[in-house]
Amino acid sequence: MYNVFTVFRKEMYRVFSDKRLVLMIFLLPGISIFAMYWLIGTLIQNQTEAVQSHTIIVYQENMPGTIQTSLERLSELDEPINMEFHEVGDLDETALKEKVREGDIDIVLRFEEDFDIKIDDYETAGAPELSIMYNYGRQNSSFAYTHISSVLNQYQASKLMERLEDPAHHEIFVTSYAEGIVDERQLTGQGFAMLLPFLIVIFLFAGAMSIGPDSIAGEKERNTIATLLITPIKRSEIALGKISSLALLSFISALSSFVGLAFSLPKLMQMDGNGVEYNIYEPIHFVLILFTLMATVLIIVGLIAVISAYAKTIKEASMLIMPFYLVTMIIGLLSSFGTEPSDQLLVHFIPIYGSVNFLSSIFVFQYAYLNFVAVMISSLVYTGVFIYVLTRLFSSEKVMFQK
Amino acid sequence: MKSLLVNDIKKTFKLSKKQQKIEQTSDTKKIALKGVSFEAKPGEIFGLLGPNGAGKTTALRCIATLIKPDSGDISVDGYGVQHDSNEVRKRIAFLTNEMKLEDHFTPNYLFRYFSKLHKVDPKEAEKRKEYLFNRFGIDKFQEVKVADLSTGMKQKISIAISLVHDPDYIIFDEPTNGLDVLTARTVIDYLLEMRDAGKTVILSTHILNVVEKLCDRVGIIIEGEMKALDRLENVQNMAKDNSLETLFFELVEQSAVNEHV
Numbered sequence: 001m002y003n004v005f006t007v008f009r010k011e012m013y014r015v016f017s018d019k020r021l022v023l024m025i026f027l028l029p030g031i032s033i034f035a036m037y038w039l040i041g042t043l044i045q046n047q048t049e050a051v052q053s054h055t056i057i058v059y060q061e062n063m064p065g066t067i068q069t070s071l072e073r074l075s076e077l078d079e080p081i082n083m084e085f086h087e088v089g090d091l092d093e094t095a096l097k098e099k100v101r102e103g104d105i106d107i108v109l110r111f112e113e114d115f116d117i118k119i120d121d122y123e124t125a126g127a128p129e130l131s132i133m134y135n136y137g138r139q140n141s142s143f144a145y146t147h148i149s150s151v152l153n154q155y156q157a158s159k160l161m162e163r164l165e166d167p168a169h170h171e172i173f174v175t176s177y178a179e180g181i182v183d184e185r186q187l188t189g190q191g192f193a194m195l196l197p198f199l200i201v202i203f204l205f206a207g208a209m210s211i212g213p214d215s216i217a218g219e220k221e222r223n224t225i226a227t228l229l230i231t232p233i234k235r236s237e238i239a240l241g242k243i244s245s246l247a248l249l250s251f252i253s254a255l256s257s258f259v260g261l262a263f264s265l266p267k268l269m270q271m272d273g274n275g276v277e278y279n280i281y282e283p284i285h286f287v288l289i290l291f292t293l294m295a296t297v298l299i300i301v302g303l304i305a306v307i308s309a310y311a312k313t314i315k316e317a318s319m320l321i322m323p324f325y326l327v328t329m330i331i332g333l334l335s336s337f338g339t340e341p342s343d344q345l346l347v348h349f350i351p352i353y354g355s356v357n358f359l360s361s362i363f364v365f366q367y368a369y370l371n372f373v374a375v376m377i378s379s380l381v382y383t384g385v386f387i388y389v390l391t392r393l394f395s396s397e398k399v400m401f402q403k
Numbered sequence: 404m405k406s407l408l409v410n411d412i413k414k415t416f417k418l419s420k421k422q423q424k425i426e427q428t429s430d431t432k433k434i435a436l437k438g439v440s441f442e443a444k445p446g447e448i449f450g451l452l453g454p455n456g457a458g459k460t461t462a463l464r465c466i467a468t469l470i471k472p473d474s475g476d477i478s479v480d481g482y483g484v485q486h487d488s489n490e491v492r493k494r495i496a497f498l499t500n501e502m503k504l505e506d507h508f509t510p511n512y513l514f515r516y517f518s519k520l521h522k523v524d525p526k527e528a529e530k531r532k533e534y535l536f537n538r539f540g541i542d543k544f545q546e547v548k549v550a551d552l553s554t555g556m557k558q559k560i561s562i563a564i565s566l567v568h569d570p571d572y573i574i575f576d577e578p579t580n581g582l583d584v585l586t587a588r589t590v591i592d593y594l595l596e597m598r599d600a601g602k603t604v605i606l607s608t609h610i611l612n613v614v615e616k617l618c619d620r621v622g623i624i625i626e627g628e629m630k631a632l633d634r635l636e637n638v639q640n641m642a643k644d645n646s647l648e649t650l651f652f653e654l655v656e657q658s659a660v661n662e663h664v
Contacts, residue, residue, distance in 0.1 A: 002519075002522075003520060006516065006519045006520055010516050013512070014505070014507055014508075017507070018507060219505075222503055222505070222506070223501050223502060223503040224502075224503050224504065224505045226469055226499075226501060226502045227502045227503065227504060227517075227561075227564075228520075229469060230467055230468075230469065230492060230495075230497050230502070230565075231492060231517060231520040231521060232489045232490075232492040232493040232520070232521060232522075233489075233520050234489065397469065397470040397471065400469075401469070401470065402419070
């Protein structure tokens, strides 16, 4: 163990004594994640605000007063929707279409003459026509259509009720909703389960990928590995020292990304003021998450270390790792957009997928301790296999020295 | 048994397509060693002489446990390189041009790091560091990163670090390569000092002058075969004019003729 610790310490010192590496591995991931998500959040917010603050330009013909009044009332809402009404006047169909396409007009509402009178005299006059023109390729126009069509639907519903003179006929059926079923924590947890397991594996993999190839393939490329192999240290001790140091460094790197994410999440989820409710989780959940992360990072680092030892150069190692990174991303995405996390024991023996699935189940409070044990044991077994393979690779003159 | 024994070692390498192009051959294998044997004893410097590509470095790498011979035995102090490789590594210092030190670290850090891997007592390691750094003139540069040092200084640091554990067997492959005259002299003087201290020194070189100045016994290796092996004066006597140079060229020519036939 003494030699493992010596190699471990040297690997840690190599990174921590290099300002460039510290910046690249520990600061940049957090800063870039924060900047990226904060920017996305800000852009979404700006876009929403821009659409909401926009005054909708409505061109109308024969609009009944009741409908216009209802539309004007939208400006009295907490998040007001302002409209500016214009008469269609002399503009013909082609001119109107062009203006809607160009965004000069958001929506055109052309009601048949005496629209509301004809609705009231429906038995003799038949259904009057309303022609709507909007551009669903433009956000302002789509926004205008959404709100105006909702007012029109309400108008239609009220007119239908008027036709049914007996108030008893107004109600087709009564709906009642049982209360107290939804678990608010579970509801919030679903949001985390969608986003975090995916990001967790990506951050862990990205962290390991930025250090692993340099630590092992780099030593081969720079011819420093032979200097280490000539010392009386077992190859298994080198493998353990490398994997344990890489695991810790990757973990810290991923942690940096999480700090960036934690700070940018309120902005990203548009939760200004209230913040994100991390406090729905109890200490036991954080302990389970921490252990699952450690188990996952060991598998990822083991895989990267084996590939790096096999590769002749850093470039080759990075190239060989890429397909595994893509597979890991897909596994992460499956948990984000798939169904509810599986509670089957066997699933938890699948490397990385089992961990991602278990993380999802923690976030939605549907975890089983047996599955946790499965994740831990299987991860240790996989890591053991990687350490064994890495030891063999360090012992192979063909792998270590062939150019 | 205090000696280093190499007994009939053979080694073949598979050639990659890239290597086949470099070597201008269609052979997929290269026989690097064709049954090489020799013995190096305490208190002597054994010189392995041969042209480039003769198999000197391969033989030394086999002794150093970095690569395994296809057949034959090597033992250091009675420990076999195949089964007791860790015991062998505890007893040897090995240096070749292909072994580098990590650029990011300082000589000071690296000396301590390798001392720990060799399990040298920290106080003893500090004493040795002080002695070796002074001996090779590294002391002024001990806190300068290896990347910022000259080629000669890097070579001297490599030598000092290979000796952290005060090994009984010193195996240096072309140790004066790329060194200026003054630095080369320091290295040669140190090797002589080690010999006088009873250490076993094996030196590989293609520089005849170095062999004549330093070695007690010599082996001439050409095309993976040991063509001559004896005390230096006996090997010199094998040539008509008692010159190592004449013998060396005769053996090289003879080998080329045999290969052609």
